[in-house]
Amino acid sequence: xxEREGEREMLLDVPVEPPVEMFLPIPRRFLExxxxxxxxxxxxxPQHPGSGHMRIILRIKGDIIVEAxxxxxxxxxxxxxxxENRLYIQxxxxxxxxxxxxxxxxxxxxxxxxxxxxGIEVPxxxxxxxxxxxxxxxxxxxxxxxxxxxxxxxHTTGFMWPFALREPVIEAMTRISGTRxxxxxxxxxxxxxxxxxxxxxxxxxxxxxxxxxxxxxxxIFIKNPSVIARLKDVGVLSKQEAIxxxxxxxxxxxxxxxxxxxxxxxYEAYDSLNWDVPVADEGDSYSRFLVRVEEIFQSLSIIRQxxxxxRSIPEGNVISPDVLDGYEEASSDIRGYFxxxxxxxxxxxxxxxxxxxxxxGTLLYSIISDGESxxxxxxxxxxxxxxYLKGFMESLRGERLADLQAIYGSFGYFPPExxx
Amino acid sequence: xxxxxxxxxxxxxxxFKKWGTKWSLWPVHLVTACCGVELAHAYASGYDxxxxxxxxxxxxxxxxxIIVEGAISRKMxxxxxxxxxxxxxxxxxxxMGACGLxxxxxxxxxxxxxxxxxxPVDLFxxxxxxxxxxxxxxxxxxxEKIMSGEAKNTIEFREFDLSSVExxxxxxxxxxxxxxxxxxxxxxxxxxxxxxxxxxxKLVKRFEKELEGLYDSIKITGKNRIAISTxxxxxxxxxxxxxxxxxxxxxxxxxxxxxxxSFIVExxxxxxxxxxxxxxxxxIFAKIPRDDPKFxxxxxxxxxxxxxxxxxxxFFGVVFExxxxxxxxxxxAPDTPDFPLRKDRKIRDECYxxxxxx
Numbered sequence: 001x002x003e004r005e006g007e008r009e010m011l012l013d014v015p016v017e018p019p020v021e022m023f024l025p026i027p028r029r030f031l032e033x034x035x036x037x038x039x040x041x042x043x044x045x046p047q048h049p050g051s052g053h054m055r056i057i058l059r060i061k062g063d064i065i066v067e068a069x070x071x072x073x074x075x076x077x078x079x080x081x082x083x084e085n086r087l088y089i090q091x092x093x094x095x096x097x098x099x100x101x102x103x104x105x106x107x108x109x110x111x112x113x114x115x116x117x118x119g120i121e122v123p124x125x126x127x128x129x130x131x132x133x134x135x136x137x138x139x140x141x142x143x144x145x146x147x148x149x150x151x152x153x154x155h156t157t158g159f160m161w162p163f164a165l166r167e168p169v170i171e172a173m174t175r176i177s178g179t180r181x182x183x184x185x186x187x188x189x190x191x192x193x194x195x196x197x198x199x200x201x202x203x204x205x206x207x208x209x210x211x212x213x214x215x216x217x218x219x220i221f222i223k224n225p226s227v228i229a230r231l232k233d234v235g236v237l238s239k240q241e242a243i244x245x246x247x248x249x250x251x252x253x254x255x256x257x258x259x260x261x262x263x264x265x266x267y268e269a270y271d272s273l274n275w276d277v278p279v280a281d282e283g284d285s286y287s288r289f290l291v292r293v294e295e296i297f298q299s300l301s302i303i304r305q306x307x308x309x310x311r312s313i314p315e316g317n318v319i320s321p322d323v324l325d326g327y328e329e330a331s332s333d334i335r336g337y338f339x340x341x342x343x344x345x346x347x348x349x350x351x352x353x354x355x356x357x358x359x360x361g362t363l364l365y366s367i368i369s370d371g372e373s374x375x376x377x378x379x380x381x382x383x384x385x386x387x388y389l390k391g392f393m394e395s396l397r398g399e400r401l402a403d404l405q406a407i408y409g410s411f412g413y414f415p416p417e418x419x420x
Numbered sequence: 421x422x423x424x425x426x427x428x429x430x431x432x433x434x435x436f437k438k439w440g441t442k443w444s445l446w447p448v449h450l451v452t453a454c455c456g457v458e459l460a461h462a463y464a465s466g467y468d469x470x471x472x473x474x475x476x477x478x479x480x481x482x483x484x485x486i487i488v489e490g491a492i493s494r495k496m497x498x499x500x501x502x503x504x505x506x507x508x509x510x511x512x513x514x515x516m517g518a519c520g521l522x523x524x525x526x527x528x529x530x531x532x533x534x535x536x537x538x539x540p541v542d543l544f545x546x547x548x549x550x551x552x553x554x555x556x557x558x559x560x561x562x563x564e565k566i567m568s569g570e571a572k573n574t575i576e577f578r579e580f581d582l583s584s585v586e587x588x589x590x591x592x593x594x595x596x597x598x599x600x601x602x603x604x605x606x607x608x609x610x611x612x613x614x615x616x617x618x619x620x621x622k623l624v625k626r627f628e629k630e631l632e633g634l635y636d637s638i639k640i641t642g643k644n645r646i647a648i649s650t651x652x653x654x655x656x657x658x659x660x661x662x663x664x665x666x667x668x669x670x671x672x673x674x675x676x677x678x679x680x681x682s683f684i685v686e687x688x689x690x691x692x693x694x695x696x697x698x699x700x701x702x703x704i705f706a707k708i709p710r711d712d713p714k715f716x717x718x719x720x721x722x723x724x725x726x727x728x729x730x731x732x733x734x735f736f737g738v739v740f741e742x743x744x745x746x747x748x749x750x751x752x753a754p755d756t757p758d759f760p761l762r763k764d765r766k767i768r769d770e771c772y773x774x775x776x777x778x
Binding site (some may be wrong): 046078087167264354 | 451528602
């Protein structure tokens with residue numbers, strides 16, 4: 001017996017060498033500890049069926065997850081450094097790239113930080129069109145996440161439905177902005193072009209199409225017993241935990257905290273429209289999913305109200321005169337005005353922080369300007385995915401290994417967004 | 421063995437093998453970046469990529485196609501190579517998006533790699549992101565390549581002879597860069613602003629009383645924004661007092677000011693549990709010397725600061741003392757140059773040049 005013990009001690013040194021070649025960001029003592037306690041270390045990813053890549057290093061006892069360590073950064077594209085080397089206006093497409101399906105919200109955050117610095121008041125019509133665009137993006141992103149959740153659960157029909165539902169949303173975005181996904185339509189002071197009435201009418205009709213088809217999706221996926229069985233009571237985050245780990249957005253609201261930046265610090269047209277903040281108390285994977293489904297319906301209602309309001313606002317004025325600075329030919333000078341107006345944009349000295357409710361949660365932009373250069377001194381972006389990564393990892397603790405996919409999907413974790 | 425392979429590829433059965441490969445191009449799930457959005461559309465009900473015999477599949481060992489969706493980071497390049505090596509022959513690579521082609525919008529990033537340096541590429545699809553139609557066209561084009569053995573451009577652009585174009589009297593000069601960068605700017609994060617915010621004024625009064633002797637200044641920097649200036653010795657005490665109401669960290673930020681030989685470390689904190697404090701973002705910041713970049717970690721008071729602090733260590737090398745994971749790379753690949761966001765780590769600048777034809 002004692003000989004075997006001795007053997008074991010000797011063996012300890014062999015397998016616990018952290019494989020540095022594999023970029024494993026885990027300390028040696030973690031491996032040793034797991035080995036002594038007869039736990040398994042399981043690496044999930046980076047190549048896995050989700051959208052975007054990250055690795056989760058799991059320590060498993062039996063099939064219960066004891067600890068989860070994230071290894072993000074597979075999609076880190078050095079956005080903050082690049083932003084320091086480009087003009088303010090060139091950063092709009094750059095800042096869109098963290099989550100291109102959420103284009104309306106991510107660009108809105110950056111643009112609002114600039115507007116806050118320059119003290120620009122956006123024309124009423126632009127405000128409403130921005131709201132429509134932001135909410136279309138929100139619907140698109142929630143549907144995208146529902147599709148990815150279905151992929152994680154191995155539910156192929158559940159993947160096909162939301163992506164079919166996304167098509168009309170993308171069609172609406174195309175008619176508004178001219179491109180399917182990366183529109184960069186929101187600019188400091190307003191929007192690129194005015195949206196004609198027929199397009200808005202089309203968007204309004206799209207909301208009814210979506211509402212009708214979502215009923216079908218509800219039958220086939222949302223209320224599907226097998227989906228409920230996979231998601232219910234899995235990955236629970238209590239209210240205290242969600243607050244402690246700084247979870248954001250629909251995932252925070254699913255844990256019972258009524259926090260929505262659109263309500264707390266209203267921007268654009270949100271305070272003049274009538275909508276609810278869906279909140280759930282359970283904090284499990286299913287309520288995280290349901291909150292987002294409910295948000296889709298709220299967004300549809302917001303879009304309809306905004307388009308109704310747009311009826312009474314005359315067309316034409318969609319860019320603030322403050323930003324045009326007396327350049328009256330802007331509307332006819334399509335090629336030249338953009339560079340003339342925005343090429344030499346300089347923000348006044350100081351720090352400007354804007355909070356935006358992107359689809360997956362709070363999005364923070366902090367621009368530090370030196371008041372002399374026409375490039376930002378520093379741009380700090382914290383995306384929702386990066387905020388709730390900690391909560392996501394903590395919610396895995398104590399769950400079964402087989403539920404990992406369900407929890408991953410329920411958070412809609414999108415690595416390109418989290419890693420920036 | 422090699423005889424068998426030779427026989428398969430050029431024997432009487434070769435056309436059947438080619439035909440089989442052509443209609444069973446299965447891409448592995450390697451959604452490397454944002455172009456994955458359009459890839460998903462190409463395989464969903466709208467565009468139905470499956471009708472071309474192409475189906476996304478999770479495991480690399482049973483697939484024969486990689487669709488690289490956009491940007492490849494240093495960390496991902498290794499994964500891409502490993503996945504490629506795992507796949508059985510014959511295997512193909514399609515690179516989607518401008519980032520995969522020449523770097524696209526991220527061409528001068530410190531964490532970027534071109535996929536063509538990592539794996540042999542059969543086809544490129546330009547676009548940011550390319551539409552599902554163009555992805556399907558690339559798959560059709562790959563099928564043709566399998567049958568014929570050579571890759572062709574799907575679009576041939578007409579060439580114009582620019583030398584005969586009239587209207588330009590003098591040789592054009594390359595445009596100068598529009599960027600203006602001040603060499604030694606003054607950086608101040610708490611510029612005071614006049615706003616109508618009576619609650620904020622009350623809050624500042626309250627902070628002044630609660631944090632007596634712990635701060636240098638408390639200023640309102642905008643609607644719902646307060647900045648508290650302090651130093652790294654006293655910041656822990658401030659965190660202890662404020663963490664009673666401000667329950668989470670919104671942002672941990674470091675600003676590098678090399679000409680003043682200092683870093684500015686900022687913590688943006690806010691509250692989820694107190695309703696009237698929800699919109700308020702308080703910025704606690706301190707200057708630390710650049711040659712001794714140490715700051716106490718506030719993780720004990722705010723768990724949510726953990727990953728943000730680790731990220732800032734990655735970017736700037738500021739050591740947050742007390743955070744157990746300091747000294748390890750978190751977001752960046754191990755072979756990335758250290759602390760890439762410091763101002764003295766330059767990235768390549770864009771240059772404007774013109775091709776002069778003789």
